[in-house]
Amino acid sequence: MRTGVPGLPTPHPLIEQLPAVYLEQDFLRRFLSALDDVLAPVLLTIDNLPAHLDPRSAPEDFLAWLAQWVAVEPHEDSPVERRRETVRGAVARHARRGTAGGLADAVRLETGTEPEITESGGTAWSTASHTALPGRARPWVTVRVGERPGRTIDRVRLEELIDAEVPAHVGYTLEIVPPAGGTGGGAQ
Template sequence: MRGTVAGLASPYPIGGMLPAVFQEDEFVQRFTAGLDDVVAPVVSTLDCLEHYLDPALAPEDFLPWLAGWLDMDLGTSGDLVRRRRLLAAAGDLYRRRGTLGGLRDHLWLLFGGQVEVADGTRITVRTTASPQGGAEDPQERPSRTLRVRIAPEEPVDHAVVDRFVAAAKPAHLPHVVEVIAG
């Protein structure tokens, strides 16, 4: 949360903008100087707003707010460079969302290390269809499975990667996640 910044002077002191009769009043000048201390961080933030919206320049504590605007999970990593890189790539990642390359790049940006994403492993799914109730007519059909193999730079919980893949992949595609401890 943003607050007052010790020693930050307001570029537009309120006392100097008052009529001359108030500029000579010591109490009014002290009172407005206190208001300047409160308003100075707001003015500074507004003067530098474009830098707050740039992932490369935004203050570290501002990154989660920026990620919230993009509906992006920054993960649990404390690596500031990785988090900034992830936010900077958000437009490209959303453009390629649901593709193998987009998922691979998103996982790499989140966890680092080596990431492999493969589609097309065949498994057999048995289904039953019965024109007359009770009679079984087993049918076999091929199904694709998304396989994700990751060796992250930092230890990561398998469930975290699995939840991310489940949210980022196409909904109809089953997936298997393998996290290799490095």
């Protein structure tokens, strides 16, 4: 949460905004100094507003608020840099949502590894009638993710992500491949 900074100087002292005739009045100087103490954090926030609105430099507590603005929910236990990247690329990912590329981006961001995605659908065109349609009748996506040595993938968290990313009518299979020569999250 934003808090005051004790002793924060104001960049624009109010006493300097007055005509010279008032500069020698002690009461006015003390009164305006108290107002400067109150206004300094406000002016600092306004001066730094662009930095607050940029996910790369926003304070951590403000980052959660920015995430709400772009309709993403980064996990609170994720490293701060991953949360920043989630917020920063949210609008572009929303444009690709529901596509294999959008799903790959989301899984890559969550796991740090390149997923292999296989879809059941396809498109084709033909000048002949009664041409067979590509793909399968039931829409399905298979997501295969390889674990890296020393870093396991949280299956439940990844399933929640895939549930949110694939269209509601599309089923999916998640396969987590353990690292070569090691044990890991297992495949399904």
